[in-house]
Amino acid sequence: MELLEAIVLSVLAASTPLLIAATGELVTERSGVLNLGVEGMMIVGAACGFGGALYTGSITIGALCGMVAGTLLALIFALMTLGLAVNQVATGLALTILGIGLSGLIGAGFVGERITPAPHLRIPGLTDLPYLGRILFGEDAFVYVSLLLIVGIWWFLYRTRAGLILRACGDNHLSAHALGYPVLRIRFFAVMFGGACAGLAGAYLPLAYTPFFIPGMTAGRGWIALALVVFASWRPGRLVVGAYLFGTVTILQLHAQGAGIGVPSQFMSALPYLATVIVLVLISRARSGGSTAPAALGTVFVPDR
DSSP: OHHHHHHHHHHHHHHHHHHHHHHHHHHHHHTTOOOOOHHHHHHHHHHHHHHHHHHHOOHHHHHHHHHHHHHHHHHHHHIIIIISOOOHHHHHHHHHHHHHHHHHHHGGGTTTOBOOOOOBOOOTTTTTSTTTHHHHHSSBHHHHHHHHHHHHHHHHHHHSHHHHHHHHHHHOHHHHHHTTOOHHHHHHHHHHHHHHHHHHHHHHIIIIISSBOOTTTTTTHHHHHHHHHHHTTTOHHHHHHHHHHHHHHHHHHHHHHHTTOSSOHHHHHHHHHHHHHHHHHHHHHHTTTOOOSOTTTTOOOOOOO
């Protein structure tokens, strides 16, 4: 049972950055914008988040620094794609390359430094409960924030008028504009929100997952987050299932390596990404007769002047 508890705790930790980043990207794509720069925003958020925590000694300030960094990169993306009508795919890929290079520049002086990681919740009498105590009442704040975030986004998208308008902009931006809704402004704020979530997800890695910064520590998690949005059919509930599924694959391959299974370690490390490719292929085949993606996803909208 102790081993099972350790695995579950590890899965929760590994899934949290995926869930946070994918939640932000889900809102972005629901508005009709495709931002492929999640990986770049995450790695810059990791560098800035670690730097903020290192210099101030505050995990909260570090998390805010990561969110601000992600938001600023998302601002560049929004100005290029929404303001200048530049191709979204090319801009997103360029943003990832920019983020990787920028994180190396920002984090060059942080390599080898360590911080005290985010504390875990401890409620006397509850955290010490057998089996479920540490799982339910012994996680760090980021885990609970990720769950509250996905619940809040579900409520926003399906229970509020603002969420309905945002989905309308993604489903048919011309009709939304004809009804008088500011499509570009709505998409702008959606992109900003996605950038803040990606920055927070990146900051989680050095602030809670591992208490140090290394270049490239996101290790492709931004791309997995993008795949999760497709896996979830742009629905928040399925996003939770997908995030924890991919987190489970990540952790199980680590335990398999530790158990000495006679499989090359390189293959085991590639399992999460192989699972991503397989899931995307299966989804593509299942939807060959139709797609549930927002109709205006990735399109350039230029309102009448």
